[in-house]
Amino acid sequence: MSNNGNSRLEAFIVFAIVVTAAAVLSGWLTFSVQFERQKEIKVKKPKSMSLAAWQMKELERKQQHEHFHLGLEDKALDAWAEKSTCIICHTVYPHGRNKQAMAIINLHTEFVTCNTCHLKLTDKSTLRFGWVNPPGMTPAEKPYGTSIDPETGVFTQTGNHVSKITPLHMVDGALRPYMSEQDFSAALNYMAEKDTYSEAQKQSIVDAMHKDTEIKEFVLCRQCHSTDGIIPFEKLGFDQTRTNQLRRMEIGGMLTNYDTFYFPDLFKQE
Amino acid sequence: MKFFKTSGFLTALLLFLSAGISLAGDPENCLLCHKYQRLRGYTADGTLRNYYVDGKLYQDSIHGKLSCIDCHSDIEKVPHGNIEKVDCAKVCHLDRWKALSGTDFSHKEVADAFNKSIHGKKPDDKPEIAALKPDCKYCHLNDLYVLPQDIPPDKVMKRCLNCHKEKGIDQIFIHMSHRMRQKTSRPPLEVVALCASCHADKDFQNVVGMEGPVAEAVSTYKETIHYRILQFGGTDTAHCISCHASESIHNIQPGTDPQSSVHPENRYQTCQTEGCHPGAGAMIASVDSHLSKHKDKGPEIHLAEVIMQGVMFFTLFLLFTLMGMETYRRIKNRDARFFRWLRKPRHLTQAPALSGDPIGKISNLHRYVNFDPKGDLPRYSLHIIINHTLMAITFSMAVITGLPLFFHNSELSHQFINLLGGINVTRMIHRINAAIFTLNCAYHVAVVILGIARQLKNGTFDIKRTQFPLWKDVKDFYCDFRYFLGFENSRPKMEKFMYKQKLHYLAQIWGCSVLTLSGCCLLFPEFMVQYIPFAKVSFNVLRLMHGEESILAFLVIALWHMYNVHIAPGRFPVQWTFWTGRIAKDHQIEEHFLEYQRQVREGVAQCEEEKLLKGESPDVK
Numbered sequence: 107m108s109n110n111g112n113s114r115l116e117a118f119i120v121f122a123i124v125v126t127a128a129a130v131l132s133g134w135l136t137f138s139v140q141f142e143r144q145k146e147i148k149v150k151k152p153k154s155m156s157l158a159a160w161q162m163k164e165l166e167r168k169q170q171h172e173h174f175h176l177g178l179e180d181k182a183l184d185a186w187a188e189k190s191t192c193i194i195c196h197t198v199y200p201h202g203r204n205k206q207a208m209a210i211i212n213l214h215t216e217f218v219t220c221n222t223c224h225l226k227l228t229d230k231s232t233l234r235f236g237w238v239n240p241p242g243m244t245p246a247e248k249p250y251g252t253s254i255d256p257e258t259g260v261f262t263q264t265g266n267h268v269s270k271i272t273p274l275h276m277v278d279g280a281l282r283p284y285m286s287e288q289d290f291s292a293a294l295n296y297m298a299e300k301d302t303y304s305e306a307q308k309q310s311i312v313d314a315m316h317k318d319t320e321i322k323e324f325v326l327c328r329q330c331h332s333t334d335g336i337i338p339f340e341k342l343g344f345d346q347t348r349t350n351q352l353r354r355m356e357i358g359g360m361l362t363n364y365d366t367f368y369f370p371d372l373f374k375q376e
Numbered sequence: 377m378k379f380f381k382t383s384g385f386l387t388a389l390l391l392f393l394s395a396g397i398s399l400a401g402d403p404e405n406c407l408l409c410h411k412y413q414r415l416r417g418y419t420a421d422g423t424l425r426n427y428y429v430d431g432k433l434y435q436d437s438i439h440g441k442l443s444c445i446d447c448h449s450d451i452e453k454v455p456h457g458n459i460e461k462v463d464c465a466k467v468c469h470l471d472r473w474k475a476l477s478g479t480d481f482s483h484k485e486v487a488d489a490f491n492k493s494i495h496g497k498k499p500d501d502k503p504e505i506a507a508l509k510p511d512c513k514y515c516h517l518n519d520l521y522v523l524p525q526d527i528p529p530d531k532v533m534k535r536c537l538n539c540h541k542e543k544g545i546d547q548i549f550i551h552m553s554h555r556m557r558q559k560t561s562r563p564p565l566e567v568v569a570l571c572a573s574c575h576a577d578k579d580f581q582n583v584v585g586m587e588g589p590v591a592e593a594v595s596t597y598k599e600t601i602h603y604r605i606l607q608f609g610g611t612d613t614a615h616c617i618s619c620h621a622s623e624s625i626h627n628i629q630p631g632t633d634p635q636s637s638v639h640p641e642n643r644y645q646t647c648q649t650e651g652c653h654p655g656a657g658a659m660i661a662s663v664d665s666h667l668s669k670h671k672d673k674g675p676e677i678h679l680a681e682v683i684m685q686g687v688m689f690f691t692l693f694l695l696f697t698l699m700g701m702e703t704y705r706r707i708k709n710r711d712a713r714f715f716r717w718l719r720k721p722r723h724l725t726q727a728p729a730l731s732g733d734p735i736g737k738i739s740n741l742h743r744y745v746n747f748d749p750k751g752d753l754p755r756y757s758l759h760i761i762i763n764h765t766l767m768a769i770t771f772s773m774a775v776i777t778g779l780p781l782f783f784h785n786s787e788l789s790h791q792f793i794n795l796l797g798g799i800n801v802t803r804m805i806h807r808i809n810a811a812i813f814t815l816n817c818a819y820h821v822a823v824v825i826l827g828i829a830r831q832l833k834n835g836t837f838d839i840k841r842t843q844f845p846l847w848k849d850v851k852d853f854y855c856d857f858r859y860f861l862g863f864e865n866s867r868p869k870m871e872k873f874m875y876k877q878k879l880h881y882l883a884q885i886w887g888c889s890v891l892t893l894s895g896c897c898l899l900f901p902e903f904m905v906q907y908i909p910f911a912k913v914s915f916n917v918l919r920l921m922h923g924e925e926s927i928l929a930f931l932v933i934a935l936w937h938m939y940n941v942h943i944a945p946g947r948f949p950v951q952w953t954f955w956t957g958r959i960a961k962d963h964q965i966e967e968h969f970l971e972y973q974r975q976v977r978e979g980v981a982q983c984e985e986e987k988l989l990k991g992e993s994p995d996v997k
Contacts, residue, residue, distance in 0.1 A: 117704070117862040124700030132692035136685055139927055147607075147785045165424060171514045171573065174462070175429040180413050202418040206455045209409075209417035209427055216414045259402075260411055260431040 156187035181267035331355030596666035608799035751958025894922035
């Protein structure tokens with residue numbers, strides 16, 4: 107074949123490639139424009155937010171038509187969502203078995219770490235309690251829930267919604283929380299990969315994670331909420347009003363003393 | 377039982393004493409438990425329910441003076457067990473209200489008005505349908521009834537307190553100021569989301585049998601400029617309630633009902649309300665403000681979109697093919713180095729004998745001439761340079777500020793609009809540029825008409841030197857493509873404006889006309905709808921085409937125009953014709969040989985062939 111013939115063959119091959127590329131590129135531009143602009147915005151999880159906190163926000167968004175009294179954002183949720191071994195697997199609403207008291211028990215997760223109630227210890231009289239913050243956070247303000255605003259009657263507003271009461275023990279002469287930061291990543295790994303484990307492997311990991319955990323609810327109320335309770339509320343910075351409320355177990359009494367607590371007629375409107 | 381009741385009373389007293397403090401609106405001390413954010417439990421089906429009540433928020437709300445059991449009247453015990461939903465239509469025993477009006481307070485009249493609307497429960501509704509219909513609380517959440525932040529409350533309240541010292545006046549203020557602001561307290565996007573929770577939920581629609589335009593009301597609304605402005609944080613535009621509810625809000629009726637605010641007879645008055653479109657006339661009723669692209673529901677829009685997509689595909693296909701083949705041929709024939717400043721003229725090794733008119737004697741002359749990067753030969757007048765500069769600036773700015781609205785669902789668009797200072801600033805920039813763009817088009821038309829008139833007067837008018845398409849352009853296109861494929865040794869001898877420029881110019885005439893007309897439809901709908909022909913069809917088609925046409929124009933300019941002028945091998949990185957009005961010799965000879973020939977004969981250009989053949993050209997070593 108002559109040089110001229112080779113050259114034309116080359117030009118035809120190039121032409122075929124150019125036409126194909128032009129068709130693909132034109133089609134992509136034409137239709138991707140339409141797809142792109144018709145794509146609905148999906149509310150994405152902010153990078154800084156944990157998955158657990160995001161899921162809770164989504165749930166609240168879906169339920170907003172069902173809750174007349176919308177409340178403030180749960181500021182402690184995100185801070186602890188991936189910084190507490192228990193919460194990573196069990197969420198901040200783990201209590202669901204006791205139908206009457208589950209909501210009351212769940213509210214504690216805002217103020218105390220899980221092992222405050224669930225620590226497996228035979229002698230709890232030697233336990234000490236203190237505040238713990240999520241790793242990397244050192245809030246300067248008083249923890250939320252430690253004082254009552256006399257004007258409004260609700261908790262005093264504070265910027266610290268993350269500090270929680272936690273049991274402490276002596277390690278090398280210093281008091282340290284029972285919580286272990288190493289366990290956070292183990293729990294995150296377990297949740298990410300649990301579908302790849304066999305049942306036996308799962309059980310083994312779960313048993314190892316819960317070796318210091320005691321599954322108890324409710325019956326421990328009076329160990330903290332009484333005048334001789336093991337948590338020294340005043341020493342932890344609670345004001346007198348709040349300390350009194352907590353020692354008298356303002357809510358728990360309704361549940362422990364009576365099967366059903368009836369409102370007196372006194373408050374009924376005419 | 378009596379024992380329990382007595383014990384309960386004593387316990388309650390104890391609790392109140394221990395709690396020490398209870399809110400004014402909470403005599404039963406419900407916040408004892410409900411003040412905790414994480415007071416949540418699971419229902420029988422495993423759904424997590426929230427029982428939290430923000431005490432401060434509640435106290436500051438319009439309902440803050442009511443006690444919990446005023447509304448939750450069937451709660452008698454703790455834990456509460458299964459309780460009924462609150463009935464907002466029940467009578468409230470508000471003493472102050474009764475003292476003022478002599479009647480008991482109730483939301484019953486509002487509830488009755490609501491029940492007469494399309495959303496209300498009707499006696500003949502099937503129970504399963506009635507259960508799915510919204511109640512008051514579906515739209516009204518308590519946090520909507522707090523003191524508005526955008527009105528300085530203390531300042532306003534001071535005036536009220538001059539006369540009204542009664543307890544509870546602050547609650548009335550909240551109620552009144554809330555109502556006086558706008559039709560709804562919810563942010564507009566929340567209103568759309570609220571309506572979308574039914575009108576865009578296919579599963580829900582299947583259950584209740586919702587179909588037709590009402591089932592697509594949200595998706596078609598989202599195609600409108602109204603929604604896009606809202607999406608970017610704008611507020612001075614219409615959302616669902618703006619049009620579909622009259623001032624009494626709750627009596628939303630289907631558009632076929634003569635009572636409806638969007639019934640064709642009432643629609644223009646609705647458009648006029650709240651100062652949106654004060655000049656809206658009856659003609660606006662003929663236009664459906666929801667842009668349905670469905671082939672059955674909006675056939676004209678559907679057809680226009682299909683045509684626009686087809687035009688876009690074939691235009692881009694043709695241009696990409698031309699660009700690809702031209703690039704190949706320019707590289708293959710080594711017409712020039714890729715970078716313009718590295719280009720050097722080739723040596724003319726086989727020169728023909730110098731006899732007669734030398735013009736056109738040397739094939740591919742452009743390869744053997746040198747050039748001035750700023751341009752050698754005159755091409756554009758000052759008016760055209762001004763036209764082009766204004767066009768480039770205003771079109772770019774209009775594209776930059778308009779594309780985010782076209783791609784309104786893209787996160788990047790939102791970031792960009794925020795960068796520009798928000799949607800109102802962006803719209804202003806877009807409109808200012810669009811206005812200059814339109815004036816510039818008019819200026820260009822004037823330049824062209826006056827230029828032709830002058831040439832006619834002088835007897836110098838030559839249609840071949842204009843952008844007017846001629847049969848020769850088709851032949852030039854054919855020959856040029858043969859050159860790209862290797863069937864010809866040189867490019868055809870083309871006029872001042874070659875086929876590519878004429879194609880581009882024609883497209884520009886079309887684009888500028890469509891963009892200007894459609895832009896006016898978006899900016900002055902009440903005016904335009906009265907004067908454009910077949911408004912019922914053409915108005916919405918034009919509104920759709922504003923975005924579609926600008927995308928096509930943007931792609932053609934960004935890809936093809938920039939390629940031909942500044943990116944093609946040998947032209948990169950820039951030609952200065954747009955600024956100096958002069959074209960380089962090599963370019964003039966390669967793509968506009970007939971114009972070069974004309975300029976040589978007119979004495980404007982030197983005859984390059986003659987210089988080469990005589991060996992006078994400094995370009996030849």
